[in-house]
Amino acid sequence: MTTVPExxxxxxxxxxxxxxxxREPARQRTFAWEDPSAIAAAGxxxxxxxxxxxxxxxxxxxxxxxxxxxxxxxTFGEGSAAFRLTPREFHYNPLGTVHGGVLATLLDSACxxxxxxLLPAGVFxxxxxxxxxxxxxxxxxxxxxxAEAGVTHLGRRTALAEGRLTDAAGRxxxxxxxxxxxxxxx
Amino acid sequence: MTTVPExxxxxxxxxxxxxxxxREPARQRTFAWEDPSAIAAAGxxxxxxxxxxxxxxxxxxxxxxxxxxxxxxxTFGEGSAAFRLTPREFHYNPLGTVHGGVLATLLDSACxxxxxxLLPAGVFxxxxxxxxxxxxxxxxxxxxxxAEAGVTHLGRRTALAEGRLTDAAGRxxxxxxxxxxxxxxx
Amino acid sequence: MTTVPExxxxxxxxxxxxxxxxREPARQRTFAWEDPSAIAAAGxxxxxxxxxxxxxxxxxxxxxxxxxxxxxxxTFGEGSAAFRLTPREFHYNPLGTVHGGVLATLLDSACxxxxxxLLPAGVFxxxxxxxxxxxxxxxxxxxxxxAEAGVTHLGRRTALAEGRLTDAAGRxxxxxxxxxxxxxxx
Amino acid sequence: MTTVPExxxxxxxxxxxxxxxxREPARQRTFAWEDPSAIAAAGxxxxxxxxxxxxxxxxxxxxxxxxxxxxxxxTFGEGSAAFRLTPREFHYNPLGTVHGGVLATLLDSACxxxxxxLLPAGVFxxxxxxxxxxxxxxxxxxxxxxAEAGVTHLGRRTALAEGRLTDAAGRxxxxxxxxxxxxxxx
Numbered sequence: 001m002t003t004v005p006e007x008x009x010x011x012x013x014x015x016x017x018x019x020x021x022x023r024e025p026a027r028q029r030t031f032a033w034e035d036p037s038a039i040a041a042a043g044x045x046x047x048x049x050x051x052x053x054x055x056x057x058x059x060x061x062x063x064x065x066x067x068x069x070x071x072x073x074x075t076f077g078e079g080s081a082a083f084r085l086t087p088r089e090f091h092y093n094p095l096g097t098v099h100g101g102v103l104a105t106l107l108d109s110a111c112x113x114x115x116x117x118l119l120p121a122g123v124f125x126x127x128x129x130x131x132x133x134x135x136x137x138x139x140x141x142x143x144x145x146x147a148e149a150g151v152t153h154l155g156r157r158t159a160l161a162e163g164r165l166t167d168a169a170g171r172x173x174x175x176x177x178x179x180x181x182x183x184x185x186x
Numbered sequence: 187m188t189t190v191p192e193x194x195x196x197x198x199x200x201x202x203x204x205x206x207x208x209r210e211p212a213r214q215r216t217f218a219w220e221d222p223s224a225i226a227a228a229g230x231x232x233x234x235x236x237x238x239x240x241x242x243x244x245x246x247x248x249x250x251x252x253x254x255x256x257x258x259x260x261t262f263g264e265g266s267a268a269f270r271l272t273p274r275e276f277h278y279n280p281l282g283t284v285h286g287g288v289l290a291t292l293l294d295s296a297c298x299x300x301x302x303x304l305l306p307a308g309v310f311x312x313x314x315x316x317x318x319x320x321x322x323x324x325x326x327x328x329x330x331x332x333a334e335a336g337v338t339h340l341g342r343r344t345a346l347a348e349g350r351l352t353d354a355a356g357r358x359x360x361x362x363x364x365x366x367x368x369x370x371x372x
Numbered sequence: 373m374t375t376v377p378e379x380x381x382x383x384x385x386x387x388x389x390x391x392x393x394x395r396e397p398a399r400q401r402t403f404a405w406e407d408p409s410a411i412a413a414a415g416x417x418x419x420x421x422x423x424x425x426x427x428x429x430x431x432x433x434x435x436x437x438x439x440x441x442x443x444x445x446x447t448f449g450e451g452s453a454a455f456r457l458t459p460r461e462f463h464y465n466p467l468g469t470v471h472g473g474v475l476a477t478l479l480d481s482a483c484x485x486x487x488x489x490l491l492p493a494g495v496f497x498x499x500x501x502x503x504x505x506x507x508x509x510x511x512x513x514x515x516x517x518x519a520e521a522g523v524t525h526l527g528r529r530t531a532l533a534e535g536r537l538t539d540a541a542g543r544x545x546x547x548x549x550x551x552x553x554x555x556x557x558x
Numbered sequence: 559m560t561t562v563p564e565x566x567x568x569x570x571x572x573x574x575x576x577x578x579x580x581r582e583p584a585r586q587r588t589f590a591w592e593d594p595s596a597i598a599a600a601g602x603x604x605x606x607x608x609x610x611x612x613x614x615x616x617x618x619x620x621x622x623x624x625x626x627x628x629x630x631x632x633t634f635g636e637g638s639a640a641f642r643l644t645p646r647e648f649h650y651n652p653l654g655t656v657h658g659g660v661l662a663t664l665l666d667s668a669c670x671x672x673x674x675x676l677l678p679a680g681v682f683x684x685x686x687x688x689x690x691x692x693x694x695x696x697x698x699x700x701x702x703x704x705a706e707a708g709v710t711h712l713g714r715r716t717a718l719a720e721g722r723l724t725d726a727a728g729r730x731x732x733x734x735x736x737x738x739x740x741x742x743x744x
């Protein structure tokens with residue numbers, strides 16, 4: 001495992017920054033994550049609730065995307081899930097607000113885990129879709145935001161979850177709905 | 187197991203990693219970005235096409251989220267936009283595939299910039315919604331993926347863009363539609 | 373104004389029925405409606421709440437589509453609306469259930485009127501979209517169904533309404549969300 | 559004011575009309591349909607393509623909703639479907655345009671039948687959702703409109719169809735996407 005900062009080889013990124021001495025000094029961030037295949041494998045023999053509990057207590061590491069986007073944490077209930085994030089500059093889009101994709105990641109996580117929390121061992125799910133409504137811009141000044149989702153409908157073949165993204169004062173920034181396919185062993 | 191000091195100070199992350207000596211060594215990545223307020227400010231006097239051209243030629247830095255998620259690059263046309271990304275482990279969800287939120291970020295970027303490319307200076311837009319359909323899982327084995335979007339409708343007050351996410355062979359992984367609000371100066 | 377049943381001149385409809393003596397006898401229904409331009413004109417000087425009250429008390433006739441699909445009635449509150457319908461055979465699709473478009477009509481009506489109920493005189497709205505989730509089939513055996521909607525967000529330029537379709541026992545059959553554009557006088 | 563006995567006995571409708579002598583004379587329409595259970599039963603042993611062909615040639619009657627809303631007709635291909643309708647006053651909402659639910663019915667029909675056309679005998683589908691974008695109002699002046707849909711993705715468990723609603727000149731009025739669940743025999 002390298003201890004050297006990974007050279008970013010994407011076209012024009014690190015190079016651009018170095019090449020332009022009059023630009024604002026670049027901000028930099030280093031983050032770490034763990035092998036996600038271990039997480040996926042751990043899911044095989046556990047119910048959704050057991051899986052999420054293992055994750056919450058730290059028995060299992062969080063999925064890499066939570067580290068990449070610097071999620072603050074998550075909380076799970078029976079048929080519900082909440083993910084928290086504090087907006088940072090590295091979440092920003094070109095319009096000067098948190099990118100809608102970051103909000104999508106929070107809300108998709110909450111919707112998916114809310115469904116997962118109700119599934120017994122051996123039953124799996126996958127997200128078929130995600131519909132997001134953006135109601136207000138999120139910025140660093142917004143402070144910590146929370147995406148909470150609950151399961152509206154759990155059928156044999158499909159499930160529907162609905163999520164809301166709010167700040168600490170309960171102000172609503174976005175909503176989401178997601179249909180999941182529920183897959184039983186053959 | 188890494189002993190590298192993790193810059194990430196979010197609750198419970200660095201601590202978790204240090205506390206568990208039998209865990210897989212953590213992977214690590216360092217990335218840099220530039221002050222996004224300069225990008226947003228640069229948009230004030232330029233048309234969407236000028237803004238996107240400045241970005242593509244490197245006159246303006248890319249928005250931070252592109253660095254955070256390690257986008258490969260972007261291409262813009264008149265009423266169209268494409269964003270590319272090579273799936274990496276740090277994009278993964280707990281199911282062992284690229285998180286839907288990463289695909290959402292690519293598709294939302296493509297839809298938004300496709301609309302932006304048609305707006306004259308002084309006219310702004312904001313995304314009202316994003317509807318995503320996930321058709322197949324994306325993994326590291328998928329190789330580079332591209333989100334391409336085009337403008338289906340541009341009215342005085344709203345615009346509609348549609349996007350598709352494909353691999354190098356043209357295989358379809360997800361679709362998106364997004365309504366944008368178009369705002370003219372008072 | 374004719375009092376003769378309108379000859380249905382659409383390709384192959386009335387003619388088909390008459391031409392085939394071994395078929396089940398066709399069912400038939402006659403319904404009436406009133407000039408909708410009077411309804412639209414009446415909206416010019418009234419707030420949404422006044423308009424909906426005039427409609428509910430019978431001062432204004434219901435819109436034609438309510439007669440065409442045989443809605444049972446509607447109820448309005450401040451930021452809410454409910455439409456009721458008793459499923460009949462003439463609402464059916466080829467799969468032997470109420471067509472999703474009938475549920476869409478109920479839910480779109482409820483979402484739109486919920487938004488309308490909050491608008492002052494001179495401010496208008498139009499529906500930008502409607503996202504429906506179908507959770508269970510609706511049949512004649514379901515009995516009366518009610519589409520209830522409430523306003524989740526009312527901004528200066530847009531509004532968001534959410535609706536649910538339930539039977540008399542409160543069982544959920546479908547959900548809807550709708551974004552509306554809010555238009556102020558120039 | 560009409561004295562024609564209205565067949566419609568839903569609460570408050572016939573009574574309203576009779577009670578108001580100064581109102582515009584009501585318009586009236588009579589339509590017929592056939593037992594939809596025969597249509598549903600006929601589907602059991604046929605592929606989607608056979609079913610749709612039987613419907614198009616008149617071997618099977620159209621589903622009741624097509625008569626209720628006075629569809630002009632339908633055309634089917636392999637993985638595609640189109641439904642036509644000429645806007646009439648009885649399709650109108652209170653805003654003086656064709657109700658979004660009528661457009662939803664056309665587009666949902668087109669999306670569902672496009673998927674159905676690809677399914678072998680014994681394989682069934684149901685619509686999970688419908689997302690509609692309304693781009694322009696449809697009125698009687700629009701003339702005949704056509705909802706055309708095609709299948710974007712057909713997987714083992716789900717399918718995705720996309721539809722567009724246009725007038726005779728090809729002008730776009732609305733779009734739709736619909737996910738369907740595909741059900742194989744146990």
